[in-house]
Amino acid sequence: MSVSELKRRRTFAVISHPDAGKTTLTEKLLLFSGAIQIAGTVKGRKSNRYATSDWMEIEKQRGISVASSVMQFEYGDCVINLLDTPGHEDFSEDTYRVLTAVDAAVMVIDGANGVEAQTLKLLEVCRSRKTPIVTFINKLDREVREPLELLDEIEQHLGVAAVPFTWPIGMGKDFQGVYDVQRDQVRVFRAGQDTAGGAVETLQALSNEEGERRFGHAWVRAKEEIDLISGATPEFDREQFLAGQQSPVLFGSAINNFGVKEILDALVDLAPPPSMRMTVQRPVQPEESKFTGVVFKVQANMDLAHRDRVAFIRVCSGRFERGMAVKVTRSNKTFRANNVVTFLSQRRETVSEAYPGDIIGIPNHGTLSLGDTLTEGEQLQFVGLPFFAPEIFQTVEVVDPMRAKQLGEALKQLGEEGAIQVFRPEAGGLMILGAVGQLQFEVVSHRLSTEYKVDVRMAPARYRLSRWVTCDDAAELRRFTDSYSARIALDASDAPTYLASHVSEIEVAQKAWPKIVFNELREHSGAPFRKAM
Incomplete structure (x- = not known):
């Protein structure tokens, strides 16, 4: 097992209350990584362009996500496995099962509504699993609640220490940008384009006189708030973040591409690589040489032309190789995994190898079920689904x-x-x-x-x-x-x-x-x- 390949993996889910902007953010993460060239619309019923992660016909018609989607892409030196989850509480079971397959989560909060009911439920699941969470407060291009109030609500309702990594300068029509607390610079907001990689204007330091001259009251108020939070919030501690006790908070506007790159960078820098997974019999470490995996999702009819049924598998240890003999411990049957794919939602690519943290799909006709454990022979059963x-x-x-x-x-x-x-x-x-x-x-x-x-x-x-x-x-x-x-x-x-x-x-x-x-x-x-x- 290549340790370097293991360290490259980041596997995370995007979670939120309905309409907080989760699927829009997912599209923009794909856009900024270069995985897609143009972002789809989430509710564009009159357009032929739909969100990449909303592949089912009913999702396109209703403008909602009703099934989780899996997307793998590269960003920098990392291999990202991103899972977009349904926000609507009626599909919470699917979301809960997806959360068993990830190592971190991005929690999207609507800046106007704050912490909502479904957000609380999902956070309880994350906290019970000690899943590290990066918080993104969205829709700063609209009139939203005061950022200090939102920060306090996150801490009060979610029970985690909120550590601002960025801070907004204004909101709605007066939204000017965000201050990057870590780098001591301001990124100036410009209403987004549907492409990534454009020029970014930054101003060094919050004491920059040009910022005060250009942005007036919004700049002055942001400086006062940042002075206030700098003494009231704890220093970021990565160990507390990994234990689910601290959450970095970033502000932005996903629809305008603003703040998206910062989320990707935070996940690459902060989110953990794949870690130990528990079975009934023993803990399984990702560094182990033997392949193990668990089926956390089954999806029928992703390809209507072939009436197929795909089992989504989280690789937990070892190195998966196409064509290898794999045992299903529930049935005690062994098969050769010749037809194996990775995903960009419904789009597939044949995969020859995979490492811990990767999500692979095996089309099958009822051989694999939810919760099945796959091994090279050892009798194991992963728990928690x-x-x-x-x-x-x-x-x-x-x-x-x-x-x-x-x-x-x-x-x-x-x-x-x-x-x-x-x-x-x-x-x-x-x-x-x-x-x-x-x-x-x-x-x-x-x-x-x-x-x-x-x-x-x-x-x-x-x-x-x-x-x-x-x-x-x-x-x-x-x-x-x-x-x-x-x-x-x-x-x-x-x-x-x-x-x-x-x-x-x-x-x-x-x-x-x-x-x-x-x-x-x-x-x-x-x-x-x-x-x-």
């Missing part, structure tokens, strides 16, 4: 009975993909779909129609809660599922699930069957369940 108990349930039936078989196959693929949770009632009857948010049903209905040519009817189910049921005594578990057969369904991985209309029904069942564990969170492919709170 979450599935959450759904909160909304709908029944689904096919409009044309002649398409029933196609519906079954489509739901099997979408369930394995994790786009929605699919339950097959043991007592028979209509299939039940479970979701965290209502929008998931709309996306699934759209995908069934456009990708699988299956039109369906959905209706609210009588259930409101679900718990995966487990027991150390297999016979006791079977007695329980037989006794409640009308409420038991199997999910995409055949895990038994208890469905309920009210929490009291779960409480009664728990008292009657004390050996049965009711789980509201589970980890896939044989990894441990977690008991309900």
Whole structure:
């Protein structure tokens, strides 16, 4: 394993509340790295130009991200693996799983709205994993909240020390640029062009008289604020950043390309290279010579012409080589990985080798599932890939009975993909779909129609809660599922699930069957369940 290749890798996700500018920032990161030559629009329905990371047809129509996207590119001496995540809370499961595959995150905050609900949820996940976070406060070209207020809110709500790396000079129509605290220079703002690499005007030092003459009150006020924060905020400590206790804060305007290069530079300089990953059996170090990887995402129909199914794999250790024999520890089967790709969203390139931190894709026909561990032979199981108990349930039936078989196959693929949770009632009857948010049903209905040519009817189910049921005594578990057969369904991985209309029904069942564990969170492919709170 080449240590130099390992040190070159930076793998991070871009996260935010909806409409904070996450996908726009992702486009501009690609632009500034040279990976694309012109940035797509996020909501340009009248344009043929769409965000690179929004490749699904429904994303182009709705102007929202509903699935995570993977993009690999080079910047300077580094290989960047960037994962764009859905901002909408209805797709939080996909985002949570992506966060298990990265080593750092960029948190985008709308300067007008500050810290929002979905931001808090995602930060909790990052903090539980000690994921280092770089904060980008966006939309300074608009009227936003006071930067001091935003800084205080980040510290109060997110529980991390916010360390300004840049500071805004004015906002909205009066936005003049940012002061680079590290370099003691001002970068002057000019409304952006859709290209990168243009000339940048800088003024040395905040005491520069030309700045005060040109920018007047905004310059003077920024100087006063910087004097204030210099004594009130801690010095940047990289060890605290890597432990998730400090977050560098940068200001800018992604739509205007302003502040984007600084984020890339901060990630290259500060974000960690790939680190240790935990399995049930032992820790796995990236420097190990043997290849290991974990499937953190499965996506069906990325290429409609070939009806393919791609497993996204985070390389955790060793060196992956195209054509090598790889073992799937869940099934104990070995296959040769000949068709392997890297991504720029939907665009693919065949890859001959990959190193820890890299995200590779293996097209397959059901061989690989979410949570699968790949090795050169050792029996390992990576942990931490979450599935959450759904909160909304709908029944689904096919409009044309002649398409029933196609519906079954489509739901099997979408369930394995994790786009929605699919339950097959043991007592028979209509299939039940479970979701965290209502929008998931709309996306699934759209995908069934456009990708699988299956039109369906959905209706609210009588259930409101679900718990995966487990027991150390297999016979006791079977007695329980037989006794409640009308409420038991199997999910995409055949895990038994208890469905309920009210929490009291779960409480009664728990008292009657004390050996049965009711789980509201589970980890896939044989990894441990977690008991309900």
